[in-house]
Amino acid sequence: xxxxVVARDVAKVYRRFLHQKQFRTLKSAxxxxxxxxxxxPEETFTALDGVTFEVPKGTTFGVIGENGSGxxxxxxxMAGITKPTRGSLVVEGRVSALIELGAGxxxxxxxxxxxxxxxxxxxxxxxxxxxxxxxxxAFAELEEFIDAPVKTYSSGMYARLGFAxxxxxxxxxxxxxxVLAVGDxxxxxxxxxxxxxxxxxxxxILIVTHSLGLVEKMCDDALWLRHGRxxxxxxxxRVTDAYLTYVAGGxxxxxxxxxxxxxxxxxxxxxxxxxxxxxxxxAGRWGSREVEITRVRLLDGRGRERxxxxxxxxxxxxxxxxxxxxLQDFVFGLGLFAADGTNVxxxxxxxxxxxxxxxxxxxxxxxxxxxxxxxxxxxxVDVAAHRKDGTPYDYHRGLYSFRMKSRTKDVGVYRPVxxxxxxxxxxxxxxxPREELDLGDEPGGPGRTG
Amino acid sequence: MLAQLATLLRYRPLVQSLVGRELKARYRGSxxxxxxxxxxxxxxxxxxxxxxxxxxxxxHSARMEPYYLFFFCGILPxxxxxxxxxxxxxxxxxxxxxxxxxxxxxxxxxVVTVMANLVHFLLGLPIxxxxxxxxxxxxxxxxxxxxxxxxxxxFTLGLALGLAALTVHFRDVQNILSHxxxxxxxxxxxxxxxxxxxxxxxxxxxxxxxxHVIVSYQQMLFDGTFTHGRNLSLAGLVAVVAFALGAxxxxxxxxxxxxxV
Numbered sequence: 001x002x003x004x005v006v007a008r009d010v011a012k013v014y015r016r017f018l019h020q021k022q023f024r025t026l027k028s029a030x031x032x033x034x035x036x037x038x039x040x041p042e043e044t045f046t047a048l049d050g051v052t053f054e055v056p057k058g059t060t061f062g063v064i065g066e067n068g069s070g071x072x073x074x075x076x077x078m079a080g081i082t083k084p085t086r087g088s089l090v091v092e093g094r095v096s097a098l099i100e101l102g103a104g105x106x107x108x109x110x111x112x113x114x115x116x117x118x119x120x121x122x123x124x125x126x127x128x129x130x131x132x133x134x135x136x137x138a139f140a141e142l143e144e145f146i147d148a149p150v151k152t153y154s155s156g157m158y159a160r161l162g163f164a165x166x167x168x169x170x171x172x173x174x175x176x177x178x179v180l181a182v183g184d185x186x187x188x189x190x191x192x193x194x195x196x197x198x199x200x201x202x203x204x205i206l207i208v209t210h211s212l213g214l215v216e217k218m219c220d221d222a223l224w225l226r227h228g229r230x231x232x233x234x235x236x237x238r239v240t241d242a243y244l245t246y247v248a249g250g251x252x253x254x255x256x257x258x259x260x261x262x263x264x265x266x267x268x269x270x271x272x273x274x275x276x277x278x279x280x281x282x283a284g285r286w287g288s289r290e291v292e293i294t295r296v297r298l299l300d301g302r303g304r305e306r307x308x309x310x311x312x313x314x315x316x317x318x319x320x321x322x323x324x325x326x327l328q329d330f331v332f333g334l335g336l337f338a339a340d341g342t343n344v345x346x347x348x349x350x351x352x353x354x355x356x357x358x359x360x361x362x363x364x365x366x367x368x369x370x371x372x373x374x375x376x377x378x379x380x381v382d383v384a385a386h387r388k389d390g391t392p393y394d395y396h397r398g399l400y401s402f403r404m405k406s407r408t409k410d411v412g413v414y415r416p417v418x419x420x421x422x423x424x425x426x427x428x429x430x431x432x433p434r435e436e437l438d439l440g441d442e443p444g445g446p447g448r449t450g
Numbered sequence: 451m452l453a454q455l456a457t458l459l460r461y462r463p464l465v466q467s468l469v470g471r472e473l474k475a476r477y478r479g480s481x482x483x484x485x486x487x488x489x490x491x492x493x494x495x496x497x498x499x500x501x502x503x504x505x506x507x508x509x510h511s512a513r514m515e516p517y518y519l520f521f522f523c524g525i526l527p528x529x530x531x532x533x534x535x536x537x538x539x540x541x542x543x544x545x546x547x548x549x550x551x552x553x554x555x556x557x558x559x560x561v562v563t564v565m566a567n568l569v570h571f572l573l574g575l576p577i578x579x580x581x582x583x584x585x586x587x588x589x590x591x592x593x594x595x596x597x598x599x600x601x602x603x604x605f606t607l608g609l610a611l612g613l614a615a616l617t618v619h620f621r622d623v624q625n626i627l628s629h630x631x632x633x634x635x636x637x638x639x640x641x642x643x644x645x646x647x648x649x650x651x652x653x654x655x656x657x658x659x660x661x662h663v664i665v666s667y668q669q670m671l672f673d674g675t676f677t678h679g680r681n682l683s684l685a686g687l688v689a690v691v692a693f694a695l696g697a698x699x700x701x702x703x704x705x706x707x708x709x710x711v
Contacts, residue, residue, distance in 0.1 A: 015709070113471060
């Protein structure tokens with residue numbers, strides 16, 4: 001089969017500017033005669049390294065990876081906007097890159113004029129633009145506004161027009177960089193239909209995206225970039241699964257690191273304010289410390305410390321507590337919050353009518369949450385020891401977090417145990433087997449090794 | 451350089467539509483709209499006429515009378531030159547979106563700037579010719595106008611390409627440039643007569659290609675003669691060299707634009 005894209009050992013090295021260098025002046029460059037040497041990189045950053053792959057003509061190819069993994073750089077190389085530092089990259093046929101929609105629009109002039117100029121910019125002739133003009137406008141659904149200056153457009157209208165022009169260039173190779181995130185549902189649908197039509201017509205498509213579902217659904221082949229290198233490539237389903245597992249492992253490490261920081265943080269100091277949510281939820285630690293919570297661990301069903309869970313698992317919050325003097329007035333409590341500060345659940349030993357008898361020396365308090373029924377997202381945990389009247393001994397607010405991962409992208413906070421029942425004229429076929437990710441079997445996950 | 455010219459020719463439709471856009475966009479939203487192309491030079495003329503006939507009169511000799519007209523002959527092409535350079539210096543950065551996000555021939559940007567300003571110059575020209583005719587000074591020598599115009603075009607293009615490329619890496623260029631252009635304005639015989647300058651200053655003026663371009667305009671339009679041909683040809687040679695250098699520098703730095711802007 002003939003190839004549309006052939007990449008051989010492609011590397012892209014960006015120069016990283018030192019502040020000092022970035023603000024160097026022409027004068028100094030001329031005085032020291034270093035004009036050209038200054039333009040050769042000293043501090044460099046390797047965005048892509050040793051990337052080799054081929055895309056057969058007529059296939060749809062997905063590129064996935066975390067932010068900063070080199071996806072967009074790869075796309076820019078394929079679009080010809082930048083050139084590889086090493087290796088060779090050959091793209092056959094006319095390329096149209098949907099990297100930023102409407103990148104060339106001029107705000108002051110009308111949509112009509114912008115379409116004409118943008119079309120020419122993307123490689124159409126004047127006549128071709130005229131021929132396709134009506135289709136473009138119809139596709140963008142902007143018939144009413146096409147003669148208004150583009151600056152009056154909403155960002156959705158802007159992106160729609162940009163997409164419409166780019167897609168009507170009728171390229172042999174279409175490069176798409178996460179642009180389907182713009183626009184409403186209906187328009188996204190339309191874009192996907194258009195892309196599907198491209199596939200049917202045997203065009204080659206490359207999609208860079210964070211939407212793994214899209215990759216699984218539309219791509220014939222997927223490439224996973226990790227730190228500028230090819231981590232995996234092949235069947236989209238397998239590659240996205242490998243990627244998901246890796247991301248879960250990476251988050252595990254990240255959350256564990258945050259955890260460790262919270263435990264070692266000095267009492268008065270609050271972690272960065274990013275945890276402040278719209279509900280005024282602000283992370284911190286306070287209290288008299290007559291009772292001290294010395295350690296907080298989040299444990300899975302097998303007693304191992306973990307920070308990424310899937311629905312249905314059990315989560316145990318284990319508090320190590322210490323009191324130097326014997327106490328009889330104490331309550332242990334726990335609060336669970338969504339990332340935006342919404343209180344998901346809160347309870348304490350007093351509310352559940354446990355009677356405090358004595359606390360002295362070291363002790364451990366565990367709250368076992370059986371069968372987590374939460375939707376995907378990050379959750380924050382408050383733990384506290386306080387008097388019955390609420391006076392805090394040691395209050396840890398939002399210092400601990402865990403993440404729920406799920407294949408099902410349902411919304412809200414709480415996922416009740418549920419099932420669908422259809423009867424009569426309502427016929428739906430059940431989804432394929434959708435196993436939740438199994439995070440328990442491989443300690444640490446592959447992320448630890450990667 | 452020939453390859454550069456070929457590229458530019460290939461992108462002619464793009465340059466054309468971008469120049470059109472530039473002109474449309476410039477005065478969009480203003481009450482006078484496109485009339486500003488005519489009003490601008492007139493207002494400029496009025497300002498300088500007031501300054502040099504009312505506020506500080508007597509600085510110019512009788513050979514420059516009517517002074518406003520003499521000045522007009524020089525300032526109109528100079529405005530084309532200086533606005534082109536000032537605008538193209540920041541042009542690549544302003545058009546950064548195109549360079550970073552679209553496969554876009556970067557050289558088109560400075561060329562569009564120069565061409566858009568050329569159109570403004572050409573729009574101002576009929577006003578100048580009308581004034582000349584009114585003063586009874588329009589002579590057949592005015593038909594030679596394309597000569598200095600061509601020299602100036604090549605020279606401006608070369609500088610614009612070079613400046614645009616340099617500014618990407620040395621943002622200082624933009625700041626220095628405005629002062630440099632100011633100095634250059636006074637080092638070009640626009641306010642005064644080239645023939646009346648003596649000594650070292652004259653030698654300096656002679657080295658300035660824009661002197662010969664402007665003097666050519668002045669002779670063809672104001673004096674109705676043209677005796678500056680040899681100097682203009684030399685300036686033309688310098689212009690070609692400037693273009694080659696500018697194009698070379700631009701080409702050399704081209705691959706760094708997408709990262710530099």
